[in-house]
Amino acid sequence: MKILLTGKTGQVGYELERTLQGLGEIVALDRQQMDLANLDQVRDVIRSVKPQLIINPAAYTAVDLAESAPDLAMRINADAPGVMAAEAKKLGAAMIHYSTDYVFDGDKAESYTEEDVPHPQSVYGRSKLAGEQAIQAAGIPHLILRTSWIYGLRGKNFLLTVQRLAQERDELRIVADQFGAPTWSRTLAEVTAHAICQLQGGGTQANVDHAAWSAHSGLYHVTAQGRTSWHGFTQAIIAHSSGLKQPKVTPIATQDYPLPAKRPQNSVLSSQRFMQAFCRLPEWEAALKLCVD
Ligand SMILES: NC(=O)C1=CN([C@@H]2O[C@H](COP(=O)(O)OP(=O)(O)OC[C@H]3O[C@@H](n4cnc5c(N)ncnc54)[C@H](OP(=O)(O)O)[C@@H]3O)[C@@H](O)[C@H]2O)C=CC1
Ligand SMILES: Cc1cn([C@H]2C[C@H](O)[C@@H](COP(=O)(O)OP(=O)(O)O[C@H]3O[C@@H](C)C(=O)[C@@H](O)[C@H]3O)O2)c(=O)[nH]c1=O
Ligand SMILES: [Mg+2]
Numbered sequence: 001m002k003i004l005l006t007g008k009t010g011q012v013g014y015e016l017e018r019t020l021q022g023l024g025e026i027v028a029l030d031r032q033q034m035d036l037a038n039l040d041q042v043r044d045v046i047r048s049v050k051p052q053l054i055i056n057p058a059a060y061t062a063v064d065l066a067e068s069a070p071d072l073a074m075r076i077n078a079d080a081p082g083v084m085a086a087e088a089k090k091l092g093a094a095m096i097h098y099s100t101d102y103v104f105d106g107d108k109a110e111s112y113t114e115e116d117v118p119h120p121q122s123v124y125g126r127s128k129l130a131g132e133q134a135i136q137a138a139g140i141p142h143l144i145l146r147t148s149w150i151y152g153l154r155g156k157n158f159l160l161t162v163q164r165l166a167q168e169r170d171e172l173r174i175v176a177d178q179f180g181a182p183t184w185s186r187t188l189a190e191v192t193a194h195a196i197c198q199l200q201g202g203g204t205q206a207n208v209d210h211a212a213w214s215a216h217s218g219l220y221h222v223t224a225q226g227r228t229s230w231h232g233f234t235q236a237i238i239a240h241s242s243g244l245k246q247p248k249v250t251p252i253a254t255q256d257y258p259l260p261a262k263r264p265q266n267s268v269l270s271s272q273r274f275m276q277a278f279c280r281l282p283e284w285e286a287a288l289k290l291c292v293d
Pocket of ligand 3: 062063
């Protein structure tokens with residue numbers, strides 16, 4: 001099958017381009033080849049590539065900057081996926097899209113399921129929720145994979161920030177009252193490939209298996225298992241990364257680290273639905289160890 005992959009320079013896009021090899025003909029695009037802020041270009045590129053599956057990890061992910069660029073965030077995170085879904089509909093193509101724990105307000109005590117009502121507290125969260133809704137409205141076979149706290153060895157992420165700060169400072173002050181599940185970019189790529197393989201009868205089918213996709217179409221939470229705070233994540237990063245200096249890691253409250261965008265206090269997602277339909281997910285700390293090893 002022909003797969004159009006967006007955002008190949010991003011954390012997840014980079015891993016996907018490598019992990020998807022073997023599942024079909026991968027047309028992996030960067031921002032210059034398909035700018036999601038340019039909806040006409042998005043339409044034209046999809047019409048010329050004619051994919052059977054569109055995978056869209058590209059997004060406006062700068063959570064704080066989005067607060068002062070709501071129109072651009074909305075175009076990239078909501079309007080562009082809407083155009084992709086409309087084009088997929090015309091082509092008879094399926095779509096895999098990624099969304100975020102930041103669609104929730106964070107006030108729930110337990111982990112969030114797919115049935116919980118989103119209530120985003122930031123421009124980024126609102127724009128990602130609008131993207132989910134645009135895809136759902138198109139009536140195409142799709143998987144929307146909501147994940148959280150993505151890290152890896154490349155790109156911009158909390159793991160690399162902490163590793164850098166550990167070398168520069170004697171003390172890190174990290175919020176200890178926001179809870180979530182750090183998820184390795186490679187895990188997401190691997191379970192995405194697993195899902196495609198399963199839906200495509202072992203990956204041998206050339207065309208979209210509409211019956212299999214329709215039976216599994218929908219919204220899934222997909223994160224590493226377990227939970228921690230940003231402070232707990234920081235302690236684990238410092239414990240497991242070899243050769244790092246060992247700064248003091250001081251727990252602080254959210255109010256002591258003011259930022260433009262409000263983050264959810266609890267954004268732990270339950271991945272039970274995905275694990276029942278597709279495959280198991282690793283514990284966050286086990287995946288972190290493998291990543292930094
Ligand atoms: N990062 C996280 O912690 C989380 C992310 N997600 C979601 O998962 C998905 C993948 O995230 P992640 O890999 O971390 O994201 P990154 O920020 O690492 O990568 C984003 C990608 O989108 C591309 N992009 C941004 N703007 C445009 C544009 N206008 N046109 C074309 N491409 C563009 C970037 O290109 P360039 O390199 O040129 O900037 C980059 O390739 C996203 O949908 C995100 O919302 C969900 C939960 C957590
Ligand atoms: C660097 C730093 C951050 N923090 C806090 C701020 C914030 O509450 C928390 C995380 O900071 P970041 O800005 O790296 O993370 P943030 O950009 O909020 O990460 C989010 O990105 C988007 C794209 C998502 O979809 C989410 O799942 C989530 O991963 O850590 C400290 O307390 N001390 C520090 O020194
Ligand atoms: Mg950030």
